Amino acid sequence: MSQLTWTTIHLTSTFPDVPSTPGVYQFVGKHKPIYIGKSVNLRARLRSHYQNTKLDQKERKIWENAVALRYTVVDNDFMAILLESELIKKYQPIYNLITKDDTSLLYIVINLHHKFPKPLLIRARDLVSHDKAIIFGPFPSRQVAEELLKVIRHLIPFCTSKGLGKRACFYSHLGLCDPCPNSINSISIPADQKSLTLRYRHQLRQVVKILSGNTTPVISELTSQMKRLSQTENYDEALRLRDKIDNFQYWIDNHSFSDTRPFQYNQSQERFISLKKLLQSYLQHPSLHRIECYDASNLVSGTDTVSLVVLIDGKIDKSAYRRFKIKNPRANSDFARLEEALTRRFHNTWPLPDLIVLDGGKPQVRMARRVLDQLPYPPDLIGLAKNPDRLIISHANDYLTLSPPLNHPGFSLLKLLRDESHRFANSYRKVLEKQSMYN
Numbered sequence: 225m226s227q228l229t230w231t232t233i234h235l236t237s238t239f240p241d242v243p244s245t246p247g248v249y250q251f252v253g254k255h256k257p258i259y260i261g262k263s264v265n266l267r268a269r270l271r272s273h274y275q276n277t278k279l280d281q282k283e284r285k286i287w288e289n290a291v292a293l294r295y296t297v298v299d300n301d302f303m304a305i306l307l308e309s310e311l312i313k314k315y316q317p318i319y320n321l322i323t324k325d326d327t328s329l330l331y332i333v334i335n336l337h338h339k340f341p342k343p344l345l346i347r348a349r350d351l352v353s354h355d356k357a358i359i360f361g362p363f364p365s366r367q368v369a370e371e372l373l374k375v376i377r378h379l380i381p382f383c384t385s386k387g388l389g390k391r392a393c394f395y396s397h398l399g400l401c402d403p404c405p406n407s408i409n410s411i412s413i414p415a416d417q418k419s420l421t422l423r424y425r426h427q428l429r430q431v432v433k434i435l436s437g438n439t440t441p442v443i444s445e446l447t448s449q450m451k452r453l454s455q456t457e458n459y460d461e462a463l464r465l466r467d468k469i470d471n472f473q474y475w476i477d478n479h480s481f482s483d484t485r486p487f488q489y490n491q492s493q494e495r496f497i498s499l500k501k502l503l504q505s506y507l508q509h510p511s512l513h514r515i516e517c518y519d520a521s522n523l524v525s526g527t528d529t530v531s532l533v534v535l536i537d538g539k540i541d542k543s544a545y546r547r548f549k550i551k552n553p554r555a556n557s558d559f560a561r562l563e564e565a566l567t568r569r570f571h572n573t574w575p576l577p578d579l580i581v582l583d584g585g586k587p588q589v590r591m592a593r594r595v596l597d598q599l600p601y602p603p604d605l606i607g608l609a610k611n612p613d614r615l616i617i618s619h620a621n622d623y624l625t626l627s628p629p630l631n632h633p634g635f636s637l638l639k640l641l642r643d644e645s646h647r648f649a650n651s652y653r654k655v656l657e658k659q660s661m662y663n
Contacts, residue, residue, distance in 0.1 A: 242295060313362060333345075520565070
């Protein structure tokens, strides 16, 4: 990792001088960092730490025990996660969740002393047997570590098989293990075997450089190799290498490491309980038996709708889904469409919701509040705003902004509900478009 410039600031609630760019930050105690994190948007992430002190005891402890905060800007989230893991390993901050839960500590280990080094995913408890290896991490999840190795492997091939076989492995046919140690080991000519072994070992040293954050020399070397291939009129190989370099560079410049694991239905109860804990301080109806989510859409020309999807006790209930085809020709904005849909919804005799979730920010929540305040027993109301994802809570004549961690189980349940409302709206769009073809 190149030389970094750290900026030290005092703790505030808004962090106005912090840039909205990728970076790594450290909450610093009296002697060393007590929490280290990274984000694609430093300012938004730091503001969320302050907002979460109202929700989470650990967040409050971080805030209370920190005497300052320092941050550094990096090029992209790829560099941010490598730097974050390096600093966590160095300082072992007390409030980093993964350092408190030993089962979550996961490292990428490469032993260059082996004849054919291989990147391995190793838990902390098993690191003792890898004392001569180069260790990267810890990483927040297996998913993140595997993502890193996957994209690197498409640029720099390496082997992942546990032992040596007599035939080239499956991944060698995909260009992901080239040269394959199995093939190298079966070569009878010593000079050829040595040459390919040195080539493989050089590639693993390139992998080490990338995991250390030193991507520039690796890209420069591969670019020079591409030019040599072109000069010798090996154009197909040159084009393949060029595409590898371009794909890798695009990925590290644009990829964001977040918890993107798909929703698992056997986690629905855990997420529902987590959601109730997240919102319990702000709710009049803490049971959250029925949650309704609304999404306004302009589906086809001249057809505006609002979709309604429903959670019953934390589980999707498709039988309760509804669509509102907007009747007012002057309802030409999301606000007006939502207002009409909510008004019509509460003229029906359907079971009343405990919580309404809107796909939108403070303006949408403020509008909906005016509609709901006309009801004798108004439900609770929140908005789910984007970029970054955050909650806008209508509470006690005020509008609070909360930014739970992206992988917070309860927050994930709300995002699932929002995504389901989009899916439901899109399915209706396809129906209407099909109908319009025959009219």
